[in-house]
Amino acid sequence: xxxxxxxxxxxxxxxxxxxxxxxxxxxxxxxxxxxxxxxxxxxxxxxxxxxxxxxxxxxxxxxxxxxxxxxxxxxxxxxxxxxxxxxxxxxxxxxxxxxxxxxxxxxxxxxxxx
Amino acid sequence: xxxxxxxxxxxxxxxxxxxxxxxxxxxxxxxxxxxxxxxxxxxxxxxxxxxxxxxxxxxxxxxxxxxxxxxxxxxxxxxxxxxxxxxxxxxxxxxxxxxxxxxxxxxxxxxxxx
Numbered sequence: 001x002x003x004x005x006x007x008x009x010x011x012x013x014x015x016x017x018x019x020x021x022x023x024x025x026x027x028x029x030x031x032x033x034x035x036x037x038x039x040x041x042x043x044x045x046x047x048x049x050x051x052x053x054x055x056x057x058x059x060x061x062x063x064x065x066x067x068x069x070x071x072x073x074x075x076x077x078x079x080x081x082x083x084x085x086x087x088x089x090x091x092x093x094x095x096x097x098x099x100x101x102x103x104x105x106x107x108x109x110x111x112x113x114x
Numbered sequence: 115x116x117x118x119x120x121x122x123x124x125x126x127x128x129x130x131x132x133x134x135x136x137x138x139x140x141x142x143x144x145x146x147x148x149x150x151x152x153x154x155x156x157x158x159x160x161x162x163x164x165x166x167x168x169x170x171x172x173x174x175x176x177x178x179x180x181x182x183x184x185x186x187x188x189x190x191x192x193x194x195x196x197x198x199x200x201x202x203x204x205x206x207x208x209x210x211x212x213x214x215x216x217x218x219x220x221x222x223x224x225x226x227x228x
Contacts, residue, residue, distance in 0.1 A: 004157070034215060043203070044218045093157050095216070103207070103216060105150075105157035 002028045004096050006106035013084050014114055020080040021109040023094030029074040030096035034103065035067070039090035047092075050077060084113045116141040120204045120219035127194050127226050135189040135222045137178070137204035145206040147171075147180050147187040148216070152201045161202075194226045 003026045013019045023033060032051040036044040048058040050071040058064060071077045077096070081088055091108040120137045127133060139147070146165040150158035162171035167182035176191045187204055204219040 006157075043220045044216070046215055049215055102160055102163060105159070107155070107157045 002026075002098075002102075002104045004030075004094060004104050004106035006092075006094050006109050008109055009107060010110045010112070012112045012114060015085055016083055018080055018082045019084055019111060020078055021092055021111075023077045023079075023096065023106055025075050025096040025104075028096075028098045028101075028104075030071075030077065031074060031099055032097045033069075033071055033077040034095040034097070035069060035077075035079050036093040036095060037090045038093055038108070044093065047079070081111065084111065086113050089113050116143070116145075116206060116217040118204050118206055118217055118219035120202075121222045123201075123221070123223040125222060125224050127224070129196055129226055129228050130193050133189070133191040133194050133198075133224065135202055135204070135224075137187045137189065137219060139185050139187065139204070139206050141206055141217075143208050145208060147178070148203075148205040148207065149176065149178060149187075149189050150203040150205060150218075152203065152221070154200075158203060194224070196226045196228050199224055199226045 005024045034049045035047040038044050046059045047062045048056050050056045056069050069079045091110050093108045094106045095103040097103040117140045121135045148163045149161040151161045152158040162173040164171040164180040167180050170179045178187050178189045201221045201223050203221045205216045207216045
């Protein structure tokens with residue numbers, strides 16, 4: 001079946017430092033990968049959508065300069081949170097999809113910022 | 115833009131009673147509608163999806179009908195179990211296109227007591 005792995009599952013970083021998280025699709029080809037942030041106050045905020053052979057599209061309030069994303073092949077994507085601060089805390093979810101199929105989510109990377 | 119509104123939680127039910135979680139949506143598109151379920155410490159899992167109006171989706175005893183006229187997609191289950199305790203999210207997604215994204219409701223926390 002289709003599975004999505006994310007690592008690390010949980011990470012703590014000091015305010016102002018950066019943190020990289022990874023997403024791996026198993027059992028299908030992730031032609032598109034969406035990165036979301038889920039915080040206690042809000043539901044899912046879409047950060048960006050990455051589609052193979054297309055430019056990465058960032059949502060309003062999220063930028064490449066802050067959340068650079070790499071999607072080098074059909075099974076892997078990574079995102080870095082640069083200069084993390086308290087407001088960046090939350091559960092970062094990767095949703096991977098093959099073509100027009102269902103989007104499958106990983107378990108998330110929980111980011112804590114001290 | 116697209117939006118999804120669902121029953122505000124938390125909802126607490128006794129095992130064996132019936133569940134209804136209301137979901138209404140707004141969009142100018144012809145969306146696919148989803149129900150996702152999220153357990154503690156995990157990412158959202160697809161419960162089921164319905165791509166076409168006037169059709170019903172179901173899984174694990176849960177069901178919902180895509181009502182285009184009423185723009186609703188209410189989740190129902192006749193008899194809940196303790197293992198159904200989780201957060202339920204209604205979501206809509208564009209039916210096609212490369213810029214596919216999911217718009218989620220704020221989630222409904224369900225607690226089922228024995």
